[in-house]
Amino acid sequence: MYLKISHFSRLDMETEWVYNAGKILRTLTGKDQRFRYGIQYPHARILNAVAKPLWPSRQHTVAYATPQLAGSEKFPGNESGKGNMNTKYPYGDVTDGQKTAIFNKLGGRKALDRFLADQLVVTEPSPTRRLKFCNTAECPEIKRFIAKENFGRGKVINGVKFYDLGDNFIKVFVPKVETDIEAAVLRSHELLRNSKDLAILREMEGGKEIIALAHFHHLLTLQGEGQEGTLLVNGYANIFYIVGTDGNLWVVHAFWYDDGWHVFAYPVECPDGWGAGRRAFSR
Secondary structure (H helix, E strand, C coil): CCECCCCCCCECCCHHHHHHHHHHHHHHHCCCCEEECCCCCCHHHHHHHHHCCCCHHHHHHHCCCEEECCCCCCCCCCCCCCCCCCCCCCCCCCCHHHHHHHHHHHCCHHHHHHHHCCCCCCCCCCCCCCEEEEEEEEECCEEEEEHHHCCCCCCEECCEEEEEECHHHHHHCCCCEEEEECCEEEEEEEECCCECHHHHHHHCCCCCCECCHHHHHHHHHHCCCCCCCCCCCCCCCEEEEEECCCCCEEEEEEEEECCEEEEEEEECCCCCCECCCCEEEEC
């Protein structure tokens, strides 16, 4: 049920929680706050830090109950807008460029929302893990993808410069047609140590390792001439797990040399492995 209380906008919350959240923010800022859905950094984090000990059961809800200061209002002692605002970790020396880099590293607005809602966790890499999360890439919905119209050995097709396609790829993937591919956010992972495909697959979330051929191709179109981007263009392999026309899961990898993209496919049971520093993709 939506509530409308005093200076608060519509919130899907309990009356008591909205009322007490307002008192907290008035105490912090000396101002009446107008709430809205969405993230207004850094106020949601401050509200979380103050409210979590008082209402631990609300910790996942708080991130969406975010205040928005009107006009040029600042927190006390933060006239420049860059003070530490009595936070546990002062960030006054953090540059706008670093803030932008963090935003991009997380994967954009959707990933930021998930992070603030405790649905996305950033952790130090474990010495036993093989994968280190790098970044995300958004892939669009695609109604129909005909592989033979988008891949060609020694050709430039739709802005993608192909130098070579392996025999397995030509046999198992070039005849493929995909339809009604839903939009997806792909996650890239750096290999921390030498790994075989089956070990990589075990570390990826169940079912998240399978990528549409159309989305693999979409990433190629974004770096068709070897531009910097989500895919590695230093000669190292970009690794994808895609179902072929035979119904089996294959490892498809692409690497860029000055002469163009090289694309190959092998069974995931192949005994050969990948060196550290290569990049594997999942959803």
